Amino acid sequence: MPQQPIELILMRQLATYLAVPIFLVGADERLLYYNEAAEGLLGRPYSDAGQMTVQDLTTIFQVVDSEGKPLSWERLPIAIALREHRPAHSRIHFHALDGVMREVEVTAFPLEGQGGRSLGAAAIFWETAS
Secondary structure: OOOOHHHHHHHHHHHOOOOEEEEEEOOOOOOEEHHHHHHHHHOHHHHOOOOOOOHHHHOOOOOOOOOOOOHHHHHEEEEEHHHHHEEEEEEEEEOOOOOOEEEEEEEEEEEOOHOOOOOEEEEEEEEEOO
């Protein structure tokens, strides 16, 4: 894996200390990291996750909207943050890798480096009571 920009390295470091689930995606739309708090909701340790893209997330986790309709990857808050360079928020449902259907609130925001260059995006999420 190529060396990441310092801003992403620092964001990953911060994420390791957060109690809220968070994942980081690079400008190339590939998953870079998710923290221990996210592991419980996603159903798999990050070390076992392997390479995946934002597009893969909707398939792997069978993401649906509040009406149970499949949610295209372009509508995920993390995809909006990446592609439109703006924050996005949504409530989604997904099948965690441990087989449990979860409802979560997701807030994603773009990450920018010096000169406004896009580095990727981060998403924080938390399980809601159905």
